[in-house]
Amino acid sequence: MKFEKKTISGILLIIVSILILIVPNILLNDSQGILNLCLTIISKICLFLFLGLVLLRLTRSFFWSYLILGTAYLLSSIIEISNIILLDHYITADNITSLLNASKSEVQEFYHLFRVYLVVPAVLIAAFIFIVIKYKSIAYNIKNQKLIIPLALIALVISIPVSFLRIYHSDKALSGKGLIDCTLRIDYLMDHPFNILNESYVFVKNSIRARKYKAQHDNFSFGILNQSDTQKPKLVVFIIGERMRYANWSINGYNRETSPNLEKIKNLISFKKNYSNSNFTYGSIPLIITQATPKDPTLAYSQKTIVTLFKEAGYETNWISSQYLFDIINEKNTPDHLYPLYARQHTDMDIIPLFDSVLNKKTPKNRLIIINMLGGHGGVPAKFNVFNPNDSHEDHPVTLSNAAIFINTYDNMMLFQDYVLSEITKMTERQNVSSVVMFTADHGCNLFDNGKALFGYGSANPTEKETHVPMFISVSDKYIENNHNKYKNLLDHRDLLTTNNNLFYSLADLANIKYKSFVKQQSISDPSFVEFPSRFVRADNKVFEFKNVKDNELNSGLAENASTKEDNTSKK
Known part of the structure; x- marks a missing residue:
């Protein structure tokens, strides 16, 4: 005993x-x-x-x-x-x-x-x-x-x-x-x-990488060629969404009304075949805000970002950060003004009053405002939970049998994002100046598509739904008055293959910023824009090549086939 x-x-x-x-x-x-x-x-x-x-x-x-x-x-x-x-x-x-x-x-x-x-x-x-x-x-x-x-x-x-x-x-x-x-x-x-x-x-790895490219990065300059150009828009807003796929927006043909507000925005263009260059945040963000590509990702650390480009062009730069991204690429001290929403509990709804306060600050300079959203990682206010049943009140196991629940939950999130984006766009328009609003997402996600038990993002073999992301560009009437040809070019190119690699050049071009390494063939607002025969995705330490396909092949899922090659850049 x-x-x-x-x-x-x-x-x-x-x-x-x-x-x-x-x-x-x-x-x-x-x-x-x-x-x-x-x-x-x-x-x-x-x-x-x-x-x-x-x-x-x-x-x-x-x-x-x-x-x-x-x-x-x-x-x-x-x-x-x-x-x-x-x-x-x-x-x-x-x-x-x-x-x-x-x-x-x-x-x-x-x-x-x-x-x-x-x-x-x-x-x-x-x-x-x-x-x-x-x-x-x-x-x-x-x-x-x-x-x-x-x-x-x-x-x-x-x-x-x-x-x-x-x-x-x-x-x-x-x-x-x-x-x-x-x-x-x-x-x-x-x-x-x-x-x-x-x-x-x-x-430690990030610190070593930063030190490795520090000299190149610190000495880098875009070399603005048209500093005195008076046709630059007064206000440029660049919004980066999180985990938002192209397919679930009604403005893109989805059978549910998930973007009723954006559909009412005048002069808003949705691009049909825009793709992210990675299927996870850490891979995509550097390729969005720099000239880096899936084939040459180190440019994200040896060169500077879109923020510096606009600063060199004389813009006051602002960053409203709803999700911490500065461990991916160290830009925390670059904007003239940083608004760290990530430092407290919040939803993307909190972006709206903060954006309004930024707009109402007086400045003699043109302004760039970057907003990175919580998107699919954030909460959804109750009034946007209109598709039921959903996952807002009770946790459900992620199984194919519960696909409808998770699709409803996702569509409610899209409805919420539509509201936030439309409010930002309308507030920008009310400034009554020459302005541009551009929106895209870092990556999409799988939602049990075609009856397959595939959910989430960041898969070893990136799918079409993980990388096919929305891109919306809205310009004010005053912008069109001054830049009618650019607006016409956007309309002409909205059905062509674009990737988030085009964003840097396109945003610079829309702002009438010309610099030494500018490639006009990569700007969707330039008449000489070239649609590439392939797009590239960086994922799982590899570079995947996806051939440009016709619409019927895209809808049937044939775009899933890709060739790959090893890439020694590590993935977090």
């Missing part, structure tokens, strides 16, 4: 000693359903046992094994729990950048606002010290030490399939990515306790 009581106490000690160190895993999965939470706990306990048993074989001490492994887990836990409480996600490379660059006043403000949450890591530290002391009293008297490593391997063999099962029952299973790769990446590399190491590596 005494032996049984001692055994039970030992097992409870082990379980509790592990549970206090996997709190971040529990916090991020407690709202994902009981099955998901149970699978997470089992997988993480087994992972800890694997690492702990290996250490036990090396140290031959329960105390030192738990102290060494537990300290590493505890440090990760304190960092991750703080980030989860504040931002509801694990720490990222940009969080590390912000932390390392925080001023004294920012640190003081942070402490003042969030010091109450310090009780959580304090309790964990106290519990950890208590358990370490308990382990110190446990003698190492294992007779058959050869069993330790096999037991460790058994724990690992349990952990990986359980994680695989968890991913299999999530939306990641339908993303088109390899399930094994997805499991190892999401449930281990990008999860507690390894996430902090992975994000630190990304931070």
Whole structure:
């Protein structure tokens, strides 16, 4: 009886000693359903046992094994729990950048606002010290030490399939990515306790890359050729959406009314065959705001962005950032004015009053306003949840049988984005000046298209729906008066193949900015625009070539075929 009581106490000690160190895993999965939470706990306990048993074989001490492994887990836990409480996600490379660059006043403000949450890591530290002391009293008297490593391997063999099962029952299973790769990446590399190491590596890699191209970047100049041109529009607005595909806008022929407001905008042109050059945000953003291409992505770091181009042309530059993008490409200090909506809880609805305040600020200069939206990653106000049933009130498993629910949810998001975009466009028009509004998205997504169990984006083999994105250009009456031929060229080219690589040149051309490396054949507002026979997509460390196809082939899905070549640029 005494032996049984001692055994039970030992097992409870082990379980509790592990549970206090996997709190971040529990916090991020407690709202994902009981099955998901149970699978997470089992997988993480087994992972800890694997690492702990290996250490036990090396140290031959329960105390030192738990102290060494537990300290590493505890440090990760304190960092991750703080980030989860504040931002509801694990720490990222940009969080590390912000932390390392925080001023004294920012640190003081942070402490003042969030010091109450310090009780959580304090309790964990106290519990950890208590358990370490308990382990110190446990003698190492294992007779058959050869069993330790096999037991460790058994724990690992349990952990990986359980994680695989968890991913299999999530939306990641339908993303088109390899399930094994997805499991190892999401449930281990990008999860507690390894996430902090992975994000630190990304931070260091980004820093090295920035230093590598720093001299070229700092010395780079676009070389404006028409500085004194008086035909430049007074106001240029460039909007970058998130996870918005071409197919689900009624303005593009979708059978639901998802863009009723944009359809009423005068002088708005929708481009029929516009494609992103990548199927994930980190791949696409540098190719949108710089002259970089899928074949030459390093130009994003050796050259400067569209913001600098407009600054050199005499524009006041503004950036309303609804989603943090500055760990992708370091432009945080480039705009004259940065409005960091990402620094607080918000939806894209908050862009509207902020945009209005920016418009109403007096300036003698022409203005560029860049807006990057939350889009498909943000919340949708209740009044836009018109397609039912949807995923707004209850979590549903991402399965083909629930396709209608997730399509409804997505279409509600589109309806919301239509409202925000139309409000921005109308507010710009009301300025009664020569103005341009351009909108596109970083990538699209799969929505169980053609009855296939494929959902999400970032698949290893990019699909048409992941890369076919909307592009809208709206110009004011005054702009047309001054630039009638450019507007006519836009109309003439709206059915031709365009990609987000054309945006840089087109936006410069629409603003009547001419510079040394300007390529007029890549501007859709120039009469000499050339439709390329292929488009290129950078994904999964490869460059995919998609041949330009006729409309009937596009609709039948034949555009999915692509040739590829390896690319040594890493993907995050």
